[in-house]
Amino acid sequence: MTALGAEVNGLLEELPGEVAALDAVAARFRRATLNVGVIGKARQGKSRLIQSLTGLTDQEVPTSDGGFCTGVTSVLRHEEGVPTQAQVYFHSERSFLREVIAPYYAELGLGPAPTTLERFAGPLPPEPSGETSVEGSRYNHLVQYHTALPEYRRYLGMASPHLVSPHEIRRFVAQSDEHDQQRYHTFRAVRYVRITTHFAHQDWTGLSLIDLPGLGDSNLQDAQRIVAALKDEIDVVVFLRRPDPLGDGIDTSDYQLYDHVQEGLPDTGLDRCSFLVINRCSGPKGDNSANARKMAEQWLPASRFTVAEAHIADCSQPDDVAGAMDRVLDYLLAHLDDLDNLYLAVRSEKAAELHERLTHVMARAERLADLAQPTEIWFLPFTSLFKQTHGQLAHALAALVRELSDERDLTDGLLADAVDTVLEAAERDPAHATPDELVARAAAEDGLSMAYGKYLNESRARLSRRFLECDVALHARTAEMQQRVADVLRGPGSLGGLSTAQDGREFLLQVAARVPRVREDGGSEIRYALQLLADFQLSYRGMLQHRVRACLDGLHADTPTMPFPHQPGPTVQQVREMLEVAYNEALYTCRSELYKALADPSAAIFSIVEEFYDRVIPSAGVEEEWLVFYQDIRAEIWPGRFAALAEDAAHLRRWSESVAAVTTLAASTVPVALVETSEEAAA
Structure with a gap:
């Protein structure tokens, strides 16, 4: 059992990871854009390349001739005819x-x-x-x-996304200003930035570029961002390398970068979904054209830095870069179906392997479960304890129902206090408009009649919101009921050992979670009743709102208590008095109507507890459910009587839970996820 349990736990750990991998593949097929990650060491011309592709400037895609410049990941998306803007997402x-x-x-x-x-x-x-x-x-x-x-x-913690204009972008993504004279630190709080713009090359609709920080610094975040972005966002990788004109080659730092990228794309070979753009340029050190050709023709083929294609381009020249990227996209159009099929093949192979292992484990688990039945030694003393406890529980619940029955016509004190508090506050502070405010509103609204209607509607909304405070009293009454039932289960029901929760609702939920599978369909009347009671909630919207809203019709501009007289027109003071009359009439009606409902919570509480009792005590077959439940937890609630069995019972329960979890995942999650992903790929 120990060896099999370890295998089950191992599968439980692997399955969520595989489901996540399937979700990632499905997200790739759902995405409306092809995402190209531009990756390279610092100071290789990466930002220049992106500027040439998009037409953006140093303000949106920072460059620097000095140290490290880009501080965060930027996702740049082409949209036809839209102005450039950025959404900043903060940590x-x-x-x-x-x-x-x-x-x-x-x-x-x-x-x-x-x-x-x-x-x-x-x-x-x-x-x-x-x-x-x-x-x-x-x-x-x-x-x-x-x-x-x-x-x-x-x-x-600032609200995200935070919209910024083009001239503000650099302050959120760069480590310094364009002259390297002022250090920026805002980027340290930024997770990533999404920039929407109109790419200079109009044929790239549906293309997104992901600009990652340059690698080569000892900042841990750069390598982590590369791996995270590849797993979550990037479909295709474009490496950028600028050879040194004085001498160069594929070196250790290139392989480190390549390995970081491979870590993020473990399911596909980089030789099929990555490209190398070799930056040809002239600078203070000289022209690197010769070494650019050597890198493409000699150094790269002789290395393990394998890519689908390599292209030489001057990253500062838009036409040169556009030509290289067009060749990359031509390759992708020709091979994209093969890449998609490769993703699916890898996941299908892994899913088939897991399914085979699960089938084998489940066959062994079922045989072991047949052999792991308890002996009869404990049964007679257990039966005696169960009959005694079940009788105590039934008697205590019946007594609680009788108490609540006696109370169901009584005014709920908490609700009565809450209603009085709301009505007194509404009467004390009606917030009526002053004559001057009425004059100003009439001028703005094209007449006193329009202003009168608007003020009526505002009074109705303001008064209606006040009654939401009754929720506190109703929730407290619900919690008090749940606590009373929980106390019966803890005491007469002897279930206190199943949960340390002091809150009644939480106790009910934790006990419900422990009810074992007692019917072939997996259902349980006891579990359902416990969850029903825990989820029950008295609320203002459910009990009182319909009464209050009916009392507010006179504060509606279409059905006012005091219609607006047009001939002759009223004065400003008369309009104010009309507002007061309508408001006071609504308050009076609310008071009368709500006082009729003060016993409703008591009746509702009685009804739900009586239903709970009916489900868990007199219902046909429910005593047998209690028997199975108490049998399962006997070593926990009566440890003095069944101490020797406590450890075995706990092991058996954990075993059953593990087997059930594996069964559920094997039967639904992996096959369904694989089918859905395959359908999306086909679409």
Whole structure:
């Protein structure tokens, strides 16, 4: 059983991952755009290439002749005839600490990562001794996040997306201004940016470019962003490389970048969905054209840096870049079906493997379940305890129903207090318009009659909102009922050992979750009744709103209590008095109507508890359900009587839960997800 249990747990861990992988493939087929990720080390001309493709400038796609420039991932999408705009998505405090800061603590061995910004703002752990130059550089990056926190902290948790104009984009994505004279830190709070624009090359409708930060720095986030973006967003990769005119080759840093990308696309060979653009240019160091040709013709073929195609282009020249990208897109159009089929083949193979393993495990599990039945040694003392406890439970629930029956015609004190509080507040503060406000509104609304109708409607809305405060009293009454039932189950029902929850509703839900499968269809009258009681809720909208709304008809512009007299027209003071009369009449009607409903909560509470009792005590077959339930939990609620069986019972329960979970996943999740994904691919 132990070995089989380990295998079941292993499958449980694998299945959600496989479902997520299927979802990712399905999302790829659902996406309306082809997403091209532009990836390269820093200072290779990546931003120049994107500028040439899109027609954007340094303000939207930052470049720099100095250090690292791009700080966050940008997704650029072409839309015909739209002005350039950007949506900025910020980190929450939690995602910032978990995704940005925690990896530094883990990588550098600094101990537990901070869980709040206040803790991160405190002193950093000391720099580890004996670190390498790379580790020291990474610690310096953490120091920069720490030191600059006051400059970007206000953006963490800001509502997303945050719309910005083209001239503001650089401040959110770049590490410095266009002259490298002013440092920016806002990018540290940004997860990613989506830019919509009209690409200069109009034939690329349906194309999105993903600009990732340049790799080569010791910033942990850059490599992580590459992998995350590949898994979630990128369909095709375009590597960018600018050879050094003084001497170059495919080196270790190129392979590191390639491996990061391969980590994000493990299911397809990069030789089928990636391309290399070799940036040919002239600069202070000279013309690199010769080494660009060597890279394409000699160095690349001799390396393990394998791509579908390599093209040479001057990234500062739009026509040159457009030509290279056209060849990339021509290749994709010719091979896209093959790539799609490859994605599906990988997932189908994995799904078939999991299904075969699941079938084998389930066959063994069913045989083991047949052998794992309890012995008869405990049955007679258990039967005696069950009869005693079930009798106590039935008697206590019946007594509770009788108490509630006696109370069902009584005024609910909590609701009565709440209604009086609302009516007194509404009477004390009616918020009627002053004569001056009426004059101004009449001028704005083209006459006193229009102003009168608008004020009536506003009074109705204002008064209606006040009664929402009754929800608090009604919810409290519901909670009190659930607590009373929970106390019966804890005490006379001996079920207190199943849950430590103090809240009545939570206790009911936790007990319901423990009710075993007692019928062939998996249903249970006891579980249903517990969930029904836990989900029951008295509310203003369900009990009182229909009464209140009927009392507010006189505050409606179409059916006013005081119709607007047109001949002769009323004065401003008369209109104000008409508003007061209509409002006071509505208040009076509300008071009269709601006082009739003050016993309704008591009646509703009695009804739901009586229904609960009917389902769990006198219903046909329900005593047998209780017997099975108590048999399953006997070692937990009577540990003194069944202590020797407690551990075995817990193991058997965990085993049954694991087998049930695997059965559910095997029968539905993987096959359904695979079928849906295949259908989307076919479409």
